[in-house]
Amino acid sequence: MRVFYSLVIAAVFLLGVGVSQAQEAKTPELGLSVFKLGEVNANDKQAGEAIDKLAKHLSDQVKDAKFVRRGVRSKPDDTLTLLKDDKNPTALAIVSPGFYFKHKDSLKLTALAEAQRGGFNGEQYTLVGKVKAEKYPEGKKVATTLDADPDWLDKVVLPRPQGAKPVQWVHYDNLADAGYLFLDEPENAPDFILLDRMSLKVFQGDADLKGLVAGLSSEVLPQDLVVEVDGRLGKHRDATIKVLAELDQTPEGKKLGELLQTATFPAPDEKRLQAAAARYK
Amino acid sequence: MTQTSPAESAFDLMRRRRFWANMGLGALLVLMGLVLGVCSSCQSVPEDTFKTTGPLTPDKVEDYGRLVAEGRDLYEAQPRNEERLRRSVSRFDQAMTLKSDDYDTLWQGARSCAWLAAYAGQKTDRVEFSKAGLRYAQTALKVKPAGTEGLFYFAVLSGRLGENDNSYGLDAVTKIEESCKKIIESGADVAYGGAHRVYGMLLLRAPAPPTSIGSLRNARKQLEAALAKAPDWPENHLCAAEMEFAWAKDREKPEFAAQARERLQKYLLAPEARTPQGHEFEFERWKEDALKLLAENR
Numbered sequence: 108m109r110v111f112y113s114l115v116i117a118a119v120f121l122l123g124v125g126v127s128q129a130q131e132a133k134t135p136e137l138g139l140s141v142f143k144l145g146e147v148n149a150n151d152k153q154a155g156e157a158i159d160k161l162a163k164h165l166s167d168q169v170k171d172a173k174f175v176r177r178g179v180r181s182k183p184d185d186t187l188t189l190l191k192d193d194k195n196p197t198a199l200a201i202v203s204p205g206f207y208f209k210h211k212d213s214l215k216l217t218a219l220a221e222a223q224r225g226g227f228n229g230e231q232y233t234l235v236g237k238v239k240a241e242k243y244p245e246g247k248k249v250a251t252t253l254d255a256d257p258d259w260l261d262k263v264v265l266p267r268p269q270g271a272k273p274v275q276w277v278h279y280d281n282l283a284d285a286g287y288l289f290l291d292e293p294e295n296a297p298d299f300i301l302l303d304r305m306s307l308k309v310f311q312g313d314a315d316l317k318g319l320v321a322g323l324s325s326e327v328l329p330q331d332l333v334v335e336v337d338g339r340l341g342k343h344r345d346a347t348i349k350v351l352a353e354l355d356q357t358p359e360g361k362k363l364g365e366l367l368q369t370a371t372f373p374a375p376d377e378k379r380l381q382a383a384a385a386r387y388k
Numbered sequence: 389m390t391q392t393s394p395a396e397s398a399f400d401l402m403r404r405r406r407f408w409a410n411m412g413l414g415a416l417l418v419l420m421g422l423v424l425g426v427c428s429s430c431q432s433v434p435e436d437t438f439k440t441t442g443p444l445t446p447d448k449v450e451d452y453g454r455l456v457a458e459g460r461d462l463y464e465a466q467p468r469n470e471e472r473l474r475r476s477v478s479r480f481d482q483a484m485t486l487k488s489d490d491y492d493t494l495w496q497g498a499r500s501c502a503w504l505a506a507y508a509g510q511k512t513d514r515v516e517f518s519k520a521g522l523r524y525a526q527t528a529l530k531v532k533p534a535g536t537e538g539l540f541y542f543a544v545l546s547g548r549l550g551e552n553d554n555s556y557g558l559d560a561v562t563k564i565e566e567s568c569k570k571i572i573e574s575g576a577d578v579a580y581g582g583a584h585r586v587y588g589m590l591l592l593r594a595p596a597p598p599t600s601i602g603s604l605r606n607a608r609k610q611l612e613a614a615l616a617k618a619p620d621w622p623e624n625h626l627c628a629a630e631m632e633f634a635w636a637k638d639r640e641k642p643e644f645a646a647q648a649r650e651r652l653q654k655y656l657l658a659p660e661a662r663t664p665q666g667h668e669f670e671f672e673r674w675k676e677d678a679l680k681l682l683a684e685n686r
Contacts, residue, residue, distance in 0.1 A: 281596035305598035
């Protein structure tokens with residue numbers, strides 16, 4: 108009798124393992140990585156939970172798919188290392204357009220969607236300062252969080268006219284604090300601050316910063332892109348694109364969108380993407 | 389700080405000093421981590437209030453008075469501990485079944501909850517006491533919408549809730565900012581520059597715009613304002629030191645780190661640093677925090 112029970116237990120155990128292994132084989136992990144250029148809080152400790160939430164949403168909505176966070180990074184080199192890690196492969200990533208253009212071929216990246224951060228369709232950068240920047244600010248100090256990708260800045264955001272002295276990009280973690288320098292310590296202030304659309308809105312609503320003057324603006328550029336890495340989404344590609352595009356269609360998706368400050372991830376604007384790619388070369 | 393009129397008795401003055409001293413507790417908002425991406429499903433800070441009771445019947449007047457007095461005495465007994473504070477909250481909870489529209493009782497209930505939201509051993513308890521305290525604070529604000537204490541504990545408890553349950557983080561930031569600004573704009577003071585201190589710590593630890601409202605410069609302004617309100621309050625020096633270490637690093641000005649070390653020694657760690665009366669437990673915690681801060685900024 109005891110032997111019989113042992114066999115039953117062993118059988119149940121083996122069966123259990125078998126089922127578990129079968130489930131695992133059925134739903135391989137799809138790595139999700141995020142790169143937010145220059146965002147000091149873009150790390151696993153501070154943003155990991157939010158990205159886990161996005162991974163869970165995708166897992167719940169894309170049939171038979173299991174997304175897991177691989178990492179959240181703010182620097183291009185760290186992101187490259189993460190995306191090259193074959194032991195923990197990334198299938199889906201959110202990256203800056205500059206990163207996408209630079210590593211599109213080597214990492215086999217395919218743009219699937221574009222983030223609409225802050226509800227804006229496309230990104231546009233504006234120079235603000237004590238005086239209006241009417242033209243390319245030759246040789247001036249410009250505060251930015253994006254200085255880790257100078258190619259993106261110099262070729263696409265603020266293309267340098269031929270023969271012009273390049274601007275000096277100066278890194279600030281907090282652009283509002285860079286703005287306050289104009290009031291508190293003008294001798295230490297940069298000449299201009301490069302603001303994205305959301306930050307410009309913050310400046311315009313801040314009692315101390317709204318006196319700064321908005322000048323030269325970039326073209327409307329792509330925002331961060333959702334990319335597939337090396338075709339690793341496989342059969343889940345179309346469903347993933349659909350879920351991202353329809354993020355704001357469900358209450359849970361809306362909440363997640365609020366958290367990510369990105370209500371939805373529609374298909375990339377191809378024309379805009381190609382125009383930026385042409386400049387980036 | 390609230391001014392006393394010459395007509396007030398020494399007893400009133402003494403009682404008021406004690407009153408403000410008791411409000412100093414827990415005002416160090418150790419919230420952040422909470423904003424940006426750390427919120428997991430973006431919930432709103434609860435807005436429920438106590439059910440309105442009918443008028444206090446004569447036979448219940450004594451019971452109500454006893455419960456409120458016990459709740460307050462259990463809070464004031466030194467050094468504070470979790471067991472006594474749980475009993476304090478329990479007394480206030482019982483009092484609420486009899487009468488739920490007395491402003492002073494309501495904010496005192498919120499204060500006891502705020503202590504537990506900060507110091508209870510279990511995280512789940514800290515979340516529950518944050519929510520319980522918010523009900524007291526919200527009801528206090530229903531009775532007296534611009535009440536300084538109600539606004540203050542609403543801010544502190546929103547922060548504690550966000551700290552212990554990140555899903556409330558984003559909303560907590562808004563609530564803290566709104567409440568503290570109302571207090572500051574009214575010119576009133578609470579908890580030794582408490583509104584400036586709480587708002588300052590929020591600005592110090594929150595991510596930068598556009599993600600959130602963090603700003604080292606604005607944090608410095610608020611924390612210096614807290615010090616101006618109460619220059620001897622150790623908690624203000626603890627918070628100012630954290631800001632100064634950040635400032636020293638950000639602006640590459642080591643003299644600010646030296647200043648931070650000096651104030652931590654003088655107001656918290658040196659043998660002559662005095663424990664504020666009625667804050668034995670909290671002062672020990674602040675000293676631990678000061679040592680951690682020094683270790684992180686060697």
